[in-house]
Amino acid sequence: MLARGAAVRGGGLLRRAGAPGRGLRTSPAARGGMPSWVIDRYGRNEVLRFARNMALPAIRFPNEVVIKVHAASLNPIDLSMRSGYGATALNMKRDPLKLNSEENEFPLTLGRDVSGVVMECGLSVSYFKPGDEVSFKPKCLSHTEAASLPYVGLTAWSAINKVGGLNQKNCGGKRLLILGASGGVGTFAVQLGKAWGAHVTAVCSSDASTLMKELGADDVIDYKSGNLEEQLKILPLFDFILDNVGGATEKWALDLLKKWSGATYVTLVTPFLINMDRLGVADGMLQTGVTIGSKTLKHLCKGVHYRWAFFMPSGPCLDEIAELVNSGKIQPVIDQVFSFSEVPKAFLKLEGGHARGKTVINVINKK
Ligand SMILES: NC(=O)c1ccc[n+]([C@@H]2O[C@H](COP(=O)([O-])OP(=O)(O)OC[C@H]3O[C@@H](n4cnc5c(N)ncnc54)[C@H](OP(=O)(O)O)[C@@H]3O)[C@@H](O)[C@H]2O)c1
Structure with missing residues (x-):
């Protein structure tokens, strides 16, 4: 082929x-x-x-x-x-x-x-x-x-680095929360956070917790053992949240962020293409703009950042990913x-x- x-x-x-x-x-x-x-x-x-x-x-x-x-x-x-x-x-x-x-x-x-x-x-x-x-x-x-x-690596890079603003220099000691940590994007994101020196909390099913520990996660939370929001509320607040799950999660997840400190919630689950399929190109894009604009503003008033992220092709980022793999910091x-x-x-x-x-x-x- x-x-x-x-x-x-x-x-x-x-x-x-x-x-x-x-x-x-x-x-x-x-x-x-x-x-x-x-x-x-x-x-x-x-x-x-x-x-x-x-x-x-x-x-x-x-x-x-x-x-x-x-x-x-x-x-x-x-x-x-x-x-x-x-x-x-x-x-x-x-x-x-x-x-x-x-x-x-x-x-x-x-x-x-x-x-x-x-x-x-x-x-x-x-x-x-x-x-x-x-x-x-x-x-x-x-x-x-x-x-x-490539696809999950560049998507996680886009969310954490391009949209979230985190990198090797400023990530040390930051508290990252990865929702949906056991899938393709999540397993890469956990490793990237650790490679850049962050404290990583991974949310997954219980049978994935050993994998999460092997990938370096500091805390692992089983979202099926009781109310997830309550389990996360008792932890210190976070600097960054990557949401690979979407749905109702965004109704409460932003309350877990530190206020007025640049903390950011980034979701990969967006209605961008669904809006275009449902409403056509022009109305779909308009609807998308209204939705993201109003959510960003609402959360900005509460002292936190709300963002959407997408897969972003980038040769230089792939080269950086290859370096992290060659140095043993990220594994497939x-x-x-x-x-x-x-x-x-x-x-x-x-x-x-x-x-x-x-x-x-x-x-x-x-x-
Ligand atoms: N915007 C973009 O450009 C872009 C790019 C890539 C991916 N995405 C989206 O991002 C999401 C993740 O992608 P992926 O490739 O990582 O998917 P994936 O490989 O299918 O992984 C999804 C993971 O989430 C876990 N999960 C499901 N429900 C959960 C919950 N409530 N809490 C915690 N974990 C949960 C699943 O395991 P269990 O069900 O066993 O817990 C699974 O391990 C997908 O919705 C995908 O469409 C968007």
């Missing part, structure tokens, strides 16, 4: 990239095919179809690379997209003028998180060359392990590995919930 990606420095991200520029080159006309799992309509797991001979991706913009995918990992967004979530935004990005939206929409290949080898580079790509293992893969990791890191946390023929099983596993780290697919079988 090959994937086309924008060449983000240090990256290898699956992102159709920017505007066409000078140096556009087309790929060779005579190209073979590749096996791929695709969907031809949105729905439940039965929409996944194995296509033996999909066209190979061609480089369309000079900053793109083609990657031979060795391993890929699944994220909750892949499940949601299988069911049509985010289709409005995706179609707008794919076909802004809506010229051919139906023709372009399917077959759709799901997935975004890969580790592999660069096969071909666009003319403006200088950071990568054919044969490089991306996302400049930490040398100590297999492709299977490396594929588990893999729940289960599936072969390429077992992709539907992997989706079902993710759909069952209760992730303990990541679900990974070995595309090139080297279990």
Whole structure:
């Protein structure tokens, strides 16, 4: 399986990239095919179809690379997209003028998180060359392990660093609370907090508490053993909260923050794409702006910051993550590995919930 990606420095991200520029080159006309799992309509797991001979991706913009995918990992967004979530935004990005939206929409290949080898580079790509293992893969990791890191790593980085303002220099001794600590993003966030010297409180189910301790969490709270709010209220106040759970949590979680000290609550569970799917692009964005604006203001008046965070592609951040992995401060946390023929099983596993780290697919079988 090959994937086309924008060449983000240090990256290898699956992102159709920017505007066409000078140096556009087309790929060779005579190209073979590749096996791929695709969907031809949105729905439940039965929409996944194995296509033996999909066209190979061609480089369309000079900053793109083609990657031979060795391993890929699944994220909750892949499940949601299988069911049509985010289709409005995706179609707008794919076909802004809506010229051919139906023709372009399917077959759709799901997935975004890969580790592999660069096969071909666009003319403006200088950071990568054919044969490089991306996302400049930490040398100590297999492709299977490396594929588990980019999406959750960059999402946690975006929430804690870009939005939350924490970094290696100012994080020492700060009190971090991670809600939903046992999943893909949570297991990375706990380790990042510890790598930067914070005191980390992890909230998870009891069967994940040993894993949390192994990852370095200082306090572990079982959200199923009694009222979570009451359990957390008796602890000292926090400087930062990362919410990977959403829902009713945000009604009380901000009361756990230190007041008037720059303390911040960041949630990853936002209605951004749902609003666009439900209301269309313009009204959806308007609704989103009103919601985030009013919540931010309400909490600012009470002395705390309320923020939303999103996955953010960044080559330099991937390089920093690779350094933390190479120095042993962050390790991949893999729940289960599936072969390429077992992709539907992997989706079902993710759909069952209760992730303990990541679900990974070995595309090139080297279990
Ligand atoms: N905004 C963005 O760009 C962005 C990017 C990535 C992820 N996300 C969102 O962030 C969330 C987390 O993503 P993920 O990849 O980490 O998901 P995940 O791997 O599926 O993990 C979710 C974890 O939360 C635990 N959990 C469920 N209910 C909980 C609760 N009430 N309290 C504490 N833990 C609970 C689950 O285990 P148990 O049920 O066994 O406790 C599981 O370990 C998802 O909603 C995802 O869609 C958003």
